[in-house]
Amino acid sequence: MAIEVRDVNKSFGTTPVLRDVSIDVESGSLTALLGPSGGGKSTLLRVIAGLEQPDTGTVRISGVDATRLAPQRRNVGFVFQHYAAFKHLTVFRNVAFGLEIRKRPKDEIRKRVMELLELVHLEQMADRYPSQLSGGQRQRMALARALAVEPEVLLLDEPFGALDAQVRKELRTWLRRLHDEVHVTTVFVTHDQEEAIEVADTIVVLADGEVEQVGSPAEVYDNPANPFVMRFLGPVTEIGGSLVRPHDIEISTEPVEGGTSATVSRVVRLGFEVRVELQVEGRDAWVQVTRGFADQLALTSGDVVSVRPAPGARSLVLATV
Amino acid sequence: MAKYGLRTIAVLYLFFLLVLPVGLIIWRTFGDGLGPFVEALTSASAVHAFQVTLTVALWAVAANTVFGVGTAVLLVRHRFPGKRLLNALIDLPMAVSPVVVGLALILVYGRFAPVGGLLESWGVQVIFSTPGMVLATVFVALPLVVRAVVPVLEELGDDQEQAAHTLGASRLQAFIRITLPGIRWALAYGVVLCLARSLGEYGAVAVVSGRLVDQTQTLTLFVEERFQNFDQPAAFAAATALALIAVITLLLTKLLRPKG
Ligand SMILES: Nc1ncnc2c1ncn2[C@@H]1O[C@H](COP(=O)(O)OP(=O)(O)OP(=O)(O)O)[C@@H](O)[C@H]1O
Ligand SMILES: [Mg+2]
Numbered sequence: 001m002a003i004e005v006r007d008v009n010k011s012f013g014t015t016p017v018l019r020d021v022s023i024d025v026e027s028g029s030l031t032a033l034l035g036p037s038g039g040g041k042s043t044l045l046r047v048i049a050g051l052e053q054p055d056t057g058t059v060r061i062s063g064v065d066a067t068r069l070a071p072q073r074r075n076v077g078f079v080f081q082h083y084a085a086f087k088h089l090t091v092f093r094n095v096a097f098g099l100e101i102r103k104r105p106k107d108e109i110r111k112r113v114m115e116l117l118e119l120v121h122l123e124q125m126a127d128r129y130p131s132q133l134s135g136g137q138r139q140r141m142a143l144a145r146a147l148a149v150e151p152e153v154l155l156l157d158e159p160f161g162a163l164d165a166q167v168r169k170e171l172r173t174w175l176r177r178l179h180d181e182v183h184v185t186t187v188f189v190t191h192d193q194e195e196a197i198e199v200a201d202t203i204v205v206l207a208d209g210e211v212e213q214v215g216s217p218a219e220v221y222d223n224p225a226n227p228f229v230m231r232f233l234g235p236v237t238e239i240g241g242s243l244v245r246p247h248d249i250e251i252s253t254e255p256v257e258g259g260t261s262a263t264v265s266r267v268v269r270l271g272f273e274v275r276v277e278l279q280v281e282g283r284d285a286w287v288q289v290t291r292g293f294a295d296q297l298a299l300t301s302g303d304v305v306s307v308r309p310a311p312g313a314r315s316l317v318l319a320t321v
Numbered sequence: 322m323a324k325y326g327l328r329t330i331a332v333l334y335l336f337f338l339l340v341l342p343v344g345l346i347i348w349r350t351f352g353d354g355l356g357p358f359v360e361a362l363t364s365a366s367a368v369h370a371f372q373v374t375l376t377v378a379l380w381a382v383a384a385n386t387v388f389g390v391g392t393a394v395l396l397v398r399h400r401f402p403g404k405r406l407l408n409a410l411i412d413l414p415m416a417v418s419p420v421v422v423g424l425a426l427i428l429v430y431g432r433f434a435p436v437g438g439l440l441e442s443w444g445v446q447v448i449f450s451t452p453g454m455v456l457a458t459v460f461v462a463l464p465l466v467v468r469a470v471v472p473v474l475e476e477l478g479d480d481q482e483q484a485a486h487t488l489g490a491s492r493l494q495a496f497i498r499i500t501l502p503g504i505r506w507a508l509a510y511g512v513v514l515c516l517a518r519s520l521g522e523y524g525a526v527a528v529v530s531g532r533l534v535d536q537t538q539t540l541t542l543f544v545e546e547r548f549q550n551f552d553q554p555a556a557f558a559a560a561t562a563l564a565l566i567a568v569i570t571l572l573l574t575k576l577l578r579p580k581g
Contacts, residue, residue, distance in 0.1 A: 051483050071486040078487040084480035088502040097498075098488035142484075149488055 001063070002027040002153050002185035003048060008057030010043060010209075017043045018054070019209040025153070025187055025202075030179045032200035033189045036232065040209040041189040042081075045155050048187070049078045062152050077146030077184075081158040083138045085130035091117070091141050092126040098149035116144040119178070136167045147182065156188035160195070172199050193233050197221065205229050227316050237285045239307055241318055246288040248313030251276065252306050253297060259306035264299050278307065343564060349553070350561040361558035369535050370543035370559070376451060377526070377539060378519035381458035385515050388459075389466025390508065394500070396467070397474040414463045422460050423528025426453060449531035454539070457525035462518040469511030470504050477503045510577040517570040521563060 003025035010018040017040045025031050033041045046052040048059055050071035058067045066074050086094050093100075095116055099109045117123045120140040130138055139159060146154060159175070160168040176199050179186055190196050196203050197217040205212040205220060213225040224230035227243050237246045240260045255261070262278040262285070269275075274294035276287045287307060289297075299305070309315050350358055361367060395401075396408060414422070430437040430447040437447055447453040481503065485495035501508075523541040530537035534546065540559055547556035 049487055051486070071483070072489045072491060074487075075489075076487060078484065080480055080484060082480060084484040086481055086484070086499060097485070097490075101489045101494060145484075145488065 001025065002029075002061070003187070004058075004060040005044070005048065006058045006060075008044070008047060008054045008059070010040075010047060010052065010054050017209050018047070021057070021206075021209070021211055023204055023211060023214065025185060027185050028183050029185060029201050030176070030199065031187045031202045031204060032196035033187060033204050033206055034193060034196040034232070035191060035206035035212075037191055039207045041191070041206055042157050044206065045078075045157050045187065045189055048153070049076050049155055050074050051078070075149070075152050077149065077151035077154040079139070079142045079146050079154070079156040079159055081161050083130070083135075083142045085133075085138050085142060087130055089129075090126065091122060091128050091130070091133070094130065094141055095144045095148050097145060102149070112148060113144075116148055119147075119181075120144045135163050136171060139163065139171065143178075147184070151184065154184050154186045156186065158189050158191070161190075168195075175199060197233070205232065207232070222314055224314075224316065227318060230316055235288070237287070238283060238318065239280055239285050239309070242309065242315040243318055244309050244313060244315040246275075246286050248310045248315070249287045249307055250310050251287050251289060251297070253299075253303070255306045256308060259308040262305055262307050264301050264303045264305060266301055267294065267299050269294075278305070280307065346557055346560050346564065350557045353554075357554050358558045358561070361555040362562060364555065366535055366538070367543060367555065367559060370538050370540045373451075373454075373538060374520060374540040377454045377458055378516060380451075380455040381462060381519045382512060382516050384455070384459045385462055385466050386508070386512055388463070389511060389515075390470060390504075392467050393470035393474055393504075394496075397471055398479060411464050411467050414461050419457070419461050419522065419524030419526075420528055423457055423525040426456055426460075426525070426529050430456070448529055449533065449537060451537070453529040454526050454537060457529045458519045458522050461522055461525050462515045465515040465518060466508070466511035469507050469514065473504050473507035474500075506577055510574055513570050513573045513577065517567060517574075520566055 001024050003023070005021060005023045008018050008021045009016065021040075021044060033044060035041050043052060047054050048061075050059075050066065050069055050073075054067065058065060060066060061074055061076065071078075086097065089097070092113055095113045096109050099112060104112075114123065114126070117126055120143055122137060122140055122144065125133060125137065125141075130141065133141065139162075143156075143159070160171050163171065172195055175188075188199070200217060202214065203217055203220050204214050207228060213220050213229045215223070220229060221233050224233060230236055230243055235246050236243050237249070238244075239249065239262075250256075250259075252259070260280055262280040264276060265279050265284075266277040267274060268277065269291070272291055274289050274291055276289060276294070276299060278285045278287065285307075297305075362371075392407070392411065396404065427448055428434055430440065430453060432438065432441055432446075432448065440447055445452065447456065477500075481499050482495045485499045486492075490498065521541060522539075523545075526539055527542060527545075530539070530542065532538060532542050532546065538546065540563055544556050544559045544563070547553075547559065
């Protein structure tokens with residue numbers, strides 16, 4: 001295991017932020033820490049990096065107990081959400097920083113830095129200052145800087161959080177490819193479930209300072225441990241007291257076995273997909289169908305239909321309130 | 322009309338308060354050409370006063386720079402009990418009259434006071450000597466560096482320092498390579514202000530120095546003493562020199578300000 005976090009508790013003042021958190025991160029994996037804002041993701045990442053001390057519990061990195069180790073001795077790379085670029089240093093000197101601290105010979109530094117700048121496609125920008133870079137370029141510089149010291153683990157706090165949607169998507173794919181090339185154990189924080197599913201091998205869902213579920217993207221999406229995880233990982237709707245994914249619902253104009261009767265309140269066409277909004281037992285619900293299927297049924301508002309979870313679909317029974 | 326009225330009042334106010342007195346000093350100084358000015362400033366006493374002023378100011382600036390940066394880092398980056406008290410104490414010198422500062426120092430470090438007596442037995446004379454004058458100057462200029470650095474340090478945040486730590490830098494390395502360059506303009510601004518204040522200090526130094534001509538006489542004390550002894554050319558020449566230094570530091574701070 002590259003990182004083992006055991007029973008970590010952390011409070012700021014009287015507010016508990018991490019509660020009995022235990023996670024294992026496999027060597028060479030790409031793990032996403034996913035959860036809502038304020039759930040303690042950054043705090044957990046900072047505890048791993050040594051930028052924050054846990055109140056109780058231990059952190060092991062590559063088998064070594066690092067709980068009381070200062071951050072500079074942990075050999076982790078950390079990329080901050082707002083880049084934390086060294087403003088007074090050029091891109092080259094930023095990336096060289098860790099190597100200069102380690103007093104490596106000048107030509108070795110030069111060679112390594114240029115290699116890394118090539119890796120992150122910034123070789124043309126070596127002599128610029130961070131203020132002369134775009135957000136995405138700054139983020140890539142921060143990544144190269146963290147990689148320069150050959151860290152045992154790479155920790156990224158919402159690496160793409162401050163970028164616009166287009167750049168975000170590009171960098172996501174790029175991060176995945178980079179990881180496949182460099183193979184360094186990586187943990188990144190995100191509150192975007194799509195990003196986590198697309199990029200990570202393993203997802204750790206963290207909410208209110210507690211680990212809700214750990215698993216592969218498919219596992220957490222298809223077999224959520226509880227309603228919270230199910231809601232957080234994708235769209236859900238409520239039918240007959242169960243939580244179901246809207247694309248896992250069968251809809252028919254004839255009454256069917258095990259079906260619940262519903263009234264169509266609106267049909268919204270969103271390109272290929274069609275969103276059918278329903279009233280089921282006095283509650284709002286919705287079903288996602290393909291356009292062809294919707295045309296076939298020719299639904300309009302006011303129609304009475306029968307709905308039921310598709311066979312094999314995962315649904316969670318909600319506790320009756 | 323009201324606009325012009327206000328302008329006139331402002332200009333007149335500044336004229337009688339600032340332009341006229343300073344102008345007259347310069348007029349008197351150079352009234353008989355450069356010769357008397359140079360002569361007055363190169364007299365043995367004047368040169369000595371220059372030296373004393375410079376020595377005291379440099380020590381005071383050095384002490385306040387180290388203390389100022391240290392305290393600013395402490396106030397912005399650390400949490401500890403008594404922080405608010407420290408924060409309030411730093412501004413105290415601004416509120417206390419320099420004469421009171423001088424008297425207080427004599428009470429502690431005077432020859433017949435406990436601390437002063439002890440130091441004296443070790444051969445260190447504080448009052449009526451350079452150490453006392455440095456102490457007094459340090460005290461009156463205490464807040465200047467701290468107050469210049471604190472806001473910039475706050476704005477800088479600790480992200481960059483933490484990044485440096487994760488890259489292997491120790492606290493000292495992060496401070497020297499990251500924090501110091503980040504606050505350099507603010508620090509320079511604070512140091513220049515501190516220097517100006519130290520060069521111009523009169524009250525506290527007057528009390529602790531004993532005003533010993535050719536021994537503990539600083540430039541400001543020299544001006545006063547010459548004036549009392551009806552040596553107006555020397556008094557005005559030294560006063561002009563002080564004013565020139567003030568103008569230069571003012572220009573320096575103007576240069577440093579926008580970047581800080
Ligand atoms: N230094 C601190 N002092 C006090 N409270 C803090 C501190 N850092 C974090 N917190 C609190 O801890 C909780 C968790 O914060 P954290 O930054 O870990 O959340 P997060 O999951 O990263 O959220 P986000 O997605 O918004 O970044 C929040 O309620 C926050 O207010
Ligand atoms: Mg966060």
